[in-house]
Amino acid sequence: MQDIFIGRQPIIDQNGHVHGYELLFRHSFENYAAPISCNTQATSRVLVNALNNFGTKKLLGNHFGFINIDHTFFDTPLFGAIPADKFVLEILESTLIDDPFIVKVQQLREEGFRFALDDMDLSEEMIARFEPVFPYLAYVKIDLFSATKEKIDEKIKLFESYGAIKLLAEKVETVEDYEYYKELGFTYFQGYFYEKPTVLTQKKFDPSYRVLLEVIVLIDSDAEIKELESKLLNCPHLIINLLKYINSADKGVKEPISSLRHAMTLLGRQSLKQWILLFLYAEATGPIFAEPILISALFRGKMMSAIASRILPSMQEEAFLTGLLSLFDVMMGLPMKEILVGINLNECILCALIDKHGTLGMMLELVVAMEEESFLNIYENMKKLDLDEDTLNEIGTESYNWSNDFYAEHFADIIE
DSSP: OTTOEEEEEEEEETTSOEEEEEEEEESOGGGTTOOOSOHHHHHHHHHIIIIIIIOHHHHHTTSEEEEEEOTTGGGSGGGGGOOTTTEEEEEOTTOOOOHHHHHHHHHHHHTTOEEEEEEEOOOHHHHHHHGGGGGGOSEEEEETTSSOHHHHHHHGGGGGGSTTOEEEEESOOSHHHHHHHHHHTOOEEESSGGGSOOOOTTOOOOHHHHHHHHHHHHHHTTOOHHHHHHHHTTOHHHHHHHHHHHTSGGGTOOSOOOOHHHHHHHHOHHHHHHHHHHHHHHHHHOSTTHHHHHHHHHHHHHHHHHHHHHHOGGGHHHHHHHHHHTTHHHHHTSOHHHHHTTOOOOHHHHHHHHHOOHHHHHHHHHHHHHHHTOHHHHHHHHHHTTOOHHHHHHHHHHHHHHHHHHHHHHTTTTOO
């Protein structure tokens, strides 16, 4: 897998939940702008990594994996190893559409495979060229940068006669775009648009959230448990959910809980800190985008902690907390600086969150660049942090795995 960057980009449904991930791959970061020239080779390398090195369950959770193919892919030996129930095969715009390819797509569709058409620009030429495979498609991915809103509105009507086709908007950049194209009839939306801060000037920071952030700071400063208890007593709704969480079947707590202090002791300080942060995300975000935002926050925290373990082991806890907090402005709809006023966070965490300064700031910039496929920023920050490509891929994969597992174990049943 050397010299191949592997990432994933979320595909969100109309309810703000994760439907799948497109698996992404590029050559080494020194040649970050150039995609792998051979599509079959690229897809094969991704599948080797996904199927053999860490498994699709870890990388994708319960979601679909979208991978690019062309007319040469069906001749590769790896094709037979693809589980039809986990992957969507995206037909690239460069694919040769001839009779053998059409027959193969039809056959595989009958066997349970799902197909998508990638980068549809709605031109007459592209529509005519790919029309023979329309009856076998589950998705058409429309590039929002390739046509005006008026043209998209006009042309998507032609897919209505193919009942199985769902429209997927690519390169969605804002929540406003998401809402517009959802109203237009699109079912799925690709990109990290839900992470873009939408600042609402009239919105106020809920005082109970500030209390919870103060509790996290107290945990980090090894405050007495009675001081933690005193703070948490100001948040009765959190106490109720905390007790439910501790008594859930997967925690395995058999003894009756006698007090809030008893509950906190059973859970442990670090688990309590993580749970409070994630409860904040679930509580403040509401149902829309709660799942992808939580998974992104978990990924950032784990990824930054893993980076710190390689280059600055003493900062692992601070790195994890910085990553988890980094989407609070999105969650709250407020500027980060306003959220953190009066909260006694470590100065290096504050500098990273507000100004992207310091080592933690570089780590955060690197993780965000990985999400956004900003290869120049990946390369620059990777070099500043003295990380090589193999290490970055290794800890990236590890962090995707962990964030999926943690979300599924602790939050999938809470966020419907």
